[in-house]
Amino acid sequence: MKRIALYHLETLLWIARLGTFRAAAERLNTTQPAISARVREIEDQLGIAVFRREGRNMVLTARGRRLVQECEPLWAGFEKALLTASGFEGATGVVRIGSGEIAAASCLPGFVHAVERELPGVTLELELDLTARMFQQLLGGTIDLAFLAGPVASPGIRTAPIGAVGLVWVASAATVRAGGFDQSLPVWSIPDHSPLHGVTVGSLSAHGIVPRSLGTCNNVRTLIDIVSGGGGAAVLPEPMVRQMLESGALAEVLPRPDRTIQFEAAIRRTESDPLVLELFRRAGELRIES
CATH class of the missing domain: 1.10.10.10 (Winged helix-like DNA-binding domain superfamily/Winged helix DNA-binding domain)
Structure with missing residues (x-):
């Protein structure tokens, strides 16, 4: 035996x-x-x-x-x-990380490169998804560490703030030249379980605008492609469209929303794996580009 x-x-x-x-x-x-x-x-x-x-x-x-x-x-x-x-230098294992597109486009690449450089025995598995699904995966134990749009309030989750991004109302330059934002212009957003959707709906209401339609897509980069191709207007993270605004491919069509999107690194409150805890500590030192 x-x-x-x-x-x-x-x-x-x-x-x-x-x-x-x-x-x-x-x-x-x-x-x-x-x-x-x-x-x-x-x-x-x-x-x-x-x-x-x-x-x-x-x-x-x-x-x-x-x-x-x-x-x-x-x-x-x-x-x-x-x-x-060993100062974590000999750490080995697989850590599964969930991230939204905004974090993936800003702080995540630097975080991944630092882990690969300083903890070469650690393998990272990355999955991009919306916050609502990542939240459930985190609670279910199928991912270990997540970068979530917040604020996140759950007794089962421990978080660390990593910054916020500003938002802008944008449409293509051609759309603006054709008359800008009016009731006939379609609006696009992330689905309604995303904080970005709430900002979109609230901003429309504040400006007294009832759009022809409010379409949804669960991929921010696809939303950018739709809007830049003349398909309508959208509230988008400013860092992700900054270059297109500077080049003139996109233009702002309404005042910028007052609200920003907060981001947090998150793990299960009961997490005890020292490697995951160390990566969470490192993630808490990140700052999303605002």
């Missing part, structure tokens, strides 16, 4: 966090049969059932929950001791 090793504990903690053997296998870069074998070894060694199946998910038994609760701080302390001793 095999003794319980460190990789058994790591496996147990990731299954508990992600809910399925498959997700834990993907996270740990192994196969689902290998994960199943590790669980059998744990249960054979301890003589207890650690998990029970509920539908497609594996749920901890009462004794399994207690085991996880007691092992999690021990595992985190062990990892932290090793990483701190």
Whole structure:
């Protein structure tokens, strides 16, 4: 009979966090049969059932929950001791990061380059998405660190502010020459679960404008292409359209909204992985270009 090793504990903690053997296998870069074998070894060694199946998910038994609760701080302390001793220079692992387009276009490249340079053993997996979906992925444990449009208020999330961006109402230069912003001009925005959508709707109301239509697209760069091609007007992040404004390809059509979009780095409040905590600390030192 095999003794319980460190990789058994790591496996147990990731299954508990992600809910399925498959997700834990993907996270740990192994196969689902290998994960199943590790669980059998744990249960054979301890003589207890650690998990029970509920539908497609594996749920901890009462004794399994207690085991996880007691092992999690021990595992985190062990990892932290090793990483701190090496100044994180020997850190290895995969960290999954979610980011919106605005952060990805500004502070994220520098952050990624710094991690690659200073922590060469760490692999980053990046996913671009809207804040609402990233928020759920963060809570569900499928991403470790997120750059979210905020402010974010949730008891399950810990955040650090990283700056804000100003917004501008823009349309193509040709649209402006043809008469600018009137009721016949279509308006485009990110879908309604984005802070940018709220700014768009509020600004239209403040100016007494009822547009011909209010279209949505979940990709900011596509919105820029639509507007610059003469497809309407939109509230867009100023840093992402600055060069087009300076070149004359885009022009401002209404006063700039008073509201800015705040950005925050975020992790789960219960996060204990020392590598994720270190990257969160570094992310908190970033500043989005305003």
